[in-house]
Amino acid sequence: MSNTGATVDERIKETSKLRKALIRPELGAIVGTVAVFAFFIVFAGDSGMFNPQGVLNWSTVSAQFMIIAVGACMLMIAGEFDLSVGSMIGFAGMSIAIISVTLGWPVWVAILLTFALCIAIGALNGIIVVRTGLPSFIVTLAFLFILRGFTIFFPQLIERRTIIGGISEAAAGDWLAPLFGGKVGGAFFVWLGDLGVIEVFSRGTRAGQPVVDGIPMLIIWALGLVIVAHIILTRTQFGNWIFAAGGDAQAARYVGVPVNRVKIQMFMFTAFCACVFATCQVIEFGSAGADRGLLKEFEAIIAVVIGGALLTGGYGSVVGAALGALIFGVVQQGLFFAGVESSLFRVFLGVILLFAVILNTYIRRIITGER
Amino acid sequence: MTTEPIIQMRDIAKHFGPVIALNGVSFDIRPGECHCLLGDNGAGKSTFIKTMAGVHKPTSGEILFGGQQMHFDSPRDAMEAGIATVYQDLAMIPLMSVTRNFWMGREPIRKVGPFKFMDFKTANDVTMAEMRKMGINLRSPDQAVGTLSGGERQTVAIARAVHFGAKVLILDEPTSALGVRQTANVLSTIDRVRKTGIGIVFITHNVRHAMAVGDRFTVLNRGKTLGTAARGEITPEALQDLMAGGQEMAALEGSLGGTV
Amino acid sequence: MKKVMKTLTVAAVAATAMVSANAAMAEGERYILVSHAPDSDSWWNTIKNGLALGGEQMGVSVEYRNPPTGDLADMARIIEQAAASAPDGIITTLADFDVLSGPIRNAVDSGIEVIIINSGTPEQAREVGALMYVGQPEYDAGFAAGQRAAGDGVSSFLCVNHYIAQPASTERCQGFADGLGVELGNQMIDSGQDPSEIQNRVMAYLNANPDTDAVLTLGPTSADPTIMALDQMGLAGDIYFGTFDLGGDIVQAIRDGVIEWGIDQQPFLQAYLPVVVLTNYHRFGVLPGNNINSGPGFVTADALDLVADLAGEYR
Numbered sequence: 001m002s003n004t005g006a007t008v009d010e011r012i013k014e015t016s017k018l019r020k021a022l023i024r025p026e027l028g029a030i031v032g033t034v035a036v037f038a039f040f041i042v043f044a045g046d047s048g049m050f051n052p053q054g055v056l057n058w059s060t061v062s063a064q065f066m067i068i069a070v071g072a073c074m075l076m077i078a079g080e081f082d083l084s085v086g087s088m089i090g091f092a093g094m095s096i097a098i099i100s101v102t103l104g105w106p107v108w109v110a111i112l113l114t115f116a117l118c119i120a121i122g123a124l125n126g127i128i129v130v131r132t133g134l135p136s137f138i139v140t141l142a143f144l145f146i147l148r149g150f151t152i153f154f155p156q157l158i159e160r161r162t163i164i165g166g167i168s169e170a171a172a173g174d175w176l177a178p179l180f181g182g183k184v185g186g187a188f189f190v191w192l193g194d195l196g197v198i199e200v201f202s203r204g205t206r207a208g209q210p211v212v213d214g215i216p217m218l219i220i221w222a223l224g225l226v227i228v229a230h231i232i233l234t235r236t237q238f239g240n241w242i243f244a245a246g247g248d249a250q251a252a253r254y255v256g257v258p259v260n261r262v263k264i265q266m267f268m269f270t271a272f273c274a275c276v277f278a279t280c281q282v283i284e285f286g287s288a289g290a291d292r293g294l295l296k297e298f299e300a301i302i303a304v305v306i307g308g309a310l311l312t313g314g315y316g317s318v319v320g321a322a323l324g325a326l327i328f329g330v331v332q333q334g335l336f337f338a339g340v341e342s343s344l345f346r347v348f349l350g351v352i353l354l355f356a357v358i359l360n361t362y363i364r365r366i367i368t369g370e371r
Numbered sequence: 372m373t374t375e376p377i378i379q380m381r382d383i384a385k386h387f388g389p390v391i392a393l394n395g396v397s398f399d400i401r402p403g404e405c406h407c408l409l410g411d412n413g414a415g416k417s418t419f420i421k422t423m424a425g426v427h428k429p430t431s432g433e434i435l436f437g438g439q440q441m442h443f444d445s446p447r448d449a450m451e452a453g454i455a456t457v458y459q460d461l462a463m464i465p466l467m468s469v470t471r472n473f474w475m476g477r478e479p480i481r482k483v484g485p486f487k488f489m490d491f492k493t494a495n496d497v498t499m500a501e502m503r504k505m506g507i508n509l510r511s512p513d514q515a516v517g518t519l520s521g522g523e524r525q526t527v528a529i530a531r532a533v534h535f536g537a538k539v540l541i542l543d544e545p546t547s548a549l550g551v552r553q554t555a556n557v558l559s560t561i562d563r564v565r566k567t568g569i570g571i572v573f574i575t576h577n578v579r580h581a582m583a584v585g586d587r588f589t590v591l592n593r594g595k596t597l598g599t600a601a602r603g604e605i606t607p608e609a610l611q612d613l614m615a616g617g618q619e620m621a622a623l624e625g626s627l628g629g630t631v
Numbered sequence: 632m633k634k635v636m637k638t639l640t641v642a643a644v645a646a647t648a649m650v651s652a653n654a655a656m657a658e659g660e661r662y663i664l665v666s667h668a669p670d671s672d673s674w675w676n677t678i679k680n681g682l683a684l685g686g687e688q689m690g691v692s693v694e695y696r697n698p699p700t701g702d703l704a705d706m707a708r709i710i711e712q713a714a715a716s717a718p719d720g721i722i723t724t725l726a727d728f729d730v731l732s733g734p735i736r737n738a739v740d741s742g743i744e745v746i747i748i749n750s751g752t753p754e755q756a757r758e759v760g761a762l763m764y765v766g767q768p769e770y771d772a773g774f775a776a777g778q779r780a781a782g783d784g785v786s787s788f789l790c791v792n793h794y795i796a797q798p799a800s801t802e803r804c805q806g807f808a809d810g811l812g813v814e815l816g817n818q819m820i821d822s823g824q825d826p827s828e829i830q831n832r833v834m835a836y837l838n839a840n841p842d843t844d845a846v847l848t849l850g851p852t853s854a855d856p857t858i859m860a861l862d863q864m865g866l867a868g869d870i871y872f873g874t875f876d877l878g879g880d881i882v883q884a885i886r887d888g889v890i891e892w893g894i895d896q897q898p899f900l901q902a903y904l905p906v907v908v909l910t911n912y913h914r915f916g917v918l919p920g921n922n923i924n925s926g927p928g929f930v931t932a933d934a935l936d937l938v939a940d941l942a943g944e945y946r
Contacts (some may be wrong), residue, residue: 012713047716048715048716048717048753048905049716053714053741054712054715054716056711056715057711057712057715058712060711061708081907152795152796152821156795160815161726161798161799162795162796162798163725163729163796166729195882199741201737201740201741201742202740203740204739205743206740207740211737212487231488235488236478236488236489237487239489240474240475240478240489241473241475241476242462243466243467244467244476247464247466251458251475252476254456254477255477256476256477257476281704284733285704285727285729285730285733286705287727287730289702289727289795290795291700291701291702292702292703293702295700306515310777313861314466314467333708333712336712336713336716337712337715339694343670345699346699364466367466367515367517
């Protein structure tokens with residue numbers, strides 16, 4: 001920390017490298033991921049958790065968390081929360097169902113309209129937060145209830161029930177739906193099945209076909225979003241603005257960063273992610289329910305925090321959040337394979353969350369030089 | 372000092388509703404000088420520099436920039452015109468790296484096909500070079516600003532302003548929160564910057580810090596300028612008295628209601 | 632903890648039993664029961680107990696899984712996961728055919744025997760390739776209850792729906808309305824799951840619609856607060872009150888004359904019988920020729936003692 005010019009010595013440089021490696025925001029999540037996998041390989045290694053079906057199962061669940069965690073992560077780095085994510089998932093799914101099944105419009109129209117609607121609601125969230133200066137916690141909490149209420153009200157009003165099915169039939173032959181509900185690599189898995197690498201169905205109409213018949217688009221979306229968001233955050237001007245908006249909005253404004261615009265766009269991105277989640281779910285399962293996405297906002301925030309982001313904003317990593325989502329998914333599904341009573345999942349989750357937050361606080365102290 | 376002033380502010384008044392924050396302030400700044408703005412807390416220093424930096428619009432009075440009348444609609448306008456402000460607390464974001472802070476709002480762009488990326492190589496190189504010019508050797512441009520000392524943070528902010536072509540640099544109490552040695556570093560940075568021909572507005576209420584680098588001194592009290600003196604025309608004691616010029620007033624107020 | 636201890640004891644007992652049992656018998660069958668109920672729903676405790684008892688008596692290992700928030704999409708993942716762990720059989724509810732039929736069919740096609748319980752219809756169970764359906768057809772049960780109430784002179788009612796997202800809940804109310812021969816209309820309210828909210832909403836509805844003849848609740852979650860609401864309004868014993876499912880407070884209210892009848896779908900059987908059926912099917916290849924209706928059985932103030940003793944545990 002000397003500013004006496006050339007006298008900076010080499011030793012400081014060396015420790016700095018070590019420290020630099022240590023203070024990555026993803027560190028906690030990387031350690032956690034390794035620990036979690038080690039744990040389950042030991043305790044659930046032969047339970048089917050690591051056979052193709054098992055892997056697909058926890059990867060799909062993790063990918064779901066990842067999609068919403070990416071949005072929540074970017075928003076949290078920009079210094080805001082969105083508690084309406086879970087309700088947005090239910091709302092978006094219901095919107096697609098009502099437009100495509102009840103109104104009978106093409107599914108691609110339903111999907112595009114729903115994306116537009118969700119992103120607009122995200123923007124509204126953001127505009128209210130930046131205009132009023134209210135904590136996003138409160139504003140989005142309001143939307144948590146508003147959206148959930150509509151999600152129950154509209155289908156009841158229109159169809160007298162709270163689950164609308166029949167989307168699979170409506171989506172048959174649609175050009176956009178497979179982008180969310182389809183699977184890729186089918187031929188590859190058939191080949192693996194023929195080789196006997198993965199199991200095949202032993203009976204029914206699909207006897208002889210592999211039990212895993214492709215990688216769901218959900219996983220492709222998750223990976224795509226993680227990569228794009230990571231590049232935007234770490235490699236672009238806009239990414240720098242996101243950090244700045246969350247780190248210190250006033251300081252960022254003084255140097256000309258359009259903080260309000262950045263925050264509103266992050267709210268819109270979060271809504272977009274929730275909508276991707278909902279669309280994948282609705283197209284895959286063929287129905288929308290009023291209770292979809294309950295508590296998902298907290299699961300997203302937990303994944304982001306496990307991934308090393310600070311609740312106070314300005315610091316975090318998309319890769320970390322993705323690993324946080326992976327930990328979340330693997331623990332949730334893995335405890336089952338390990339034969340642990342399912343109610344203990346919450347205990348594990350709480351413990352992991354606590355450790356993650358403590359570790360992150362420690363890391364931030366190192367970064368900011370607080371002691 | 373016969374050069375034309377870069378900025379001239381004449382008879383600036385600023386009212387916030389019924390509150391008169393500024394009531395006729397005149398001030399100018401020439402290239403290569405350090406013009407100290409002194410005043411006690413509540414004298415209107417902050418309001419005045421925010422007016423100069425485009426944050427507030429004056430209620431009346433005029434701002435001449437390079438001899439022409441100017442209206443700043445936002446801090447961005449003032450910045451484009453070459454007026455950079457380094458605020459005491461808001462200069463830097465501690466969790467971000469020096470490079471990210473340095474380029475915040477004006478990131479260098481590298482195009483790859485249709486995509487625009489931030490050019491980190493250029494950004495890092497320039498940051499290191501500019502900081503070296505200011506006498507600070509960073510361990511690494513990735514170092515978080517939070518690990519720097521208060522004086523170093525001010526220096527990063529100053530280096531940033533200088534690099535982006537500031538003609539006038541407004542420093543809001545840059546030394547008030549610093550220790551002796553860090554203060555000395557910041558003052559020497561001010562001296563260095565002044566020599567490059569940039570006009571510096573140095574806001575402080577510490578007469579000794581002002582005397583150390585100031586070329587001219589303007590004292591602000593209760594929203595008005597009490598006058599401007601050049602270096603050598605005034606002693607530190609006289610300056611202190613001028614700043615305390617309100618002291619008779621203060622004594623009066625004290626006897627009336629103890630509001631001081 | 633109690634359950635863990637119990638499971639351990641059960642396992643130990645089962646293990647000893649197996650050693651002395653016929654060696655030709657296949658051992659260690661593993662069955663997983665997947666429900667759609669959120670953690671907060673206490674009614675499913677009976678299912679858990681029935682499942683554990685079935686496992687204990689048959690000498691097989693059993694597991695209970697549910698989506699913590701009751702999100703059916705999560706339940707689909709749990710079924711997929713259960714299938715991936717290659718058990719001998721899966722016992723599951725079919726709360727939403729669209730969501731769950733895919734994962735269930737995949738499980739069936741990969742050689743796992745499935746029995747549908749509780750929710751869904753016998754037709755849907757056949758369609759996904761399940762062995763059989765054990766449960767109470769919800770609409771029919773509601774319809775029967777409605778006819779019974781009509782015979783008792785009821786012509787308007789309030790349906791307190793605490794699980795509005797579950798289509799079966801709405802079917803119960805719809806069946807009741809049709810049994811009465813009236814329109815459901817606005818007589819069904821979404822009460823939420825919180826006891827004091829349910830209580831307040833019931834009071835609000837009855838204050839706004841004082842000429843309501845009857846109250847129908849869909850389980851202990853909505854019945855218990857409704858009992859308190861009626862107490863508070865002085866309507867207990869006065870208004871005609873029927874409920875689906877049983878629980879400790881419901882049984883007491885039936886005894887006190889507050890509740891006319893409870894429709895017992897006998898959840899114990901829904902968990903216990905599938906374990907017995909599956910085990911015997913796996914060991915001896917025998918299978919009952921039809922679906923099993925576990926309910927409806929109307930429980931009234933007569934012959935309540937056994938129910939009262941075991942309410943919430945096995946009844």
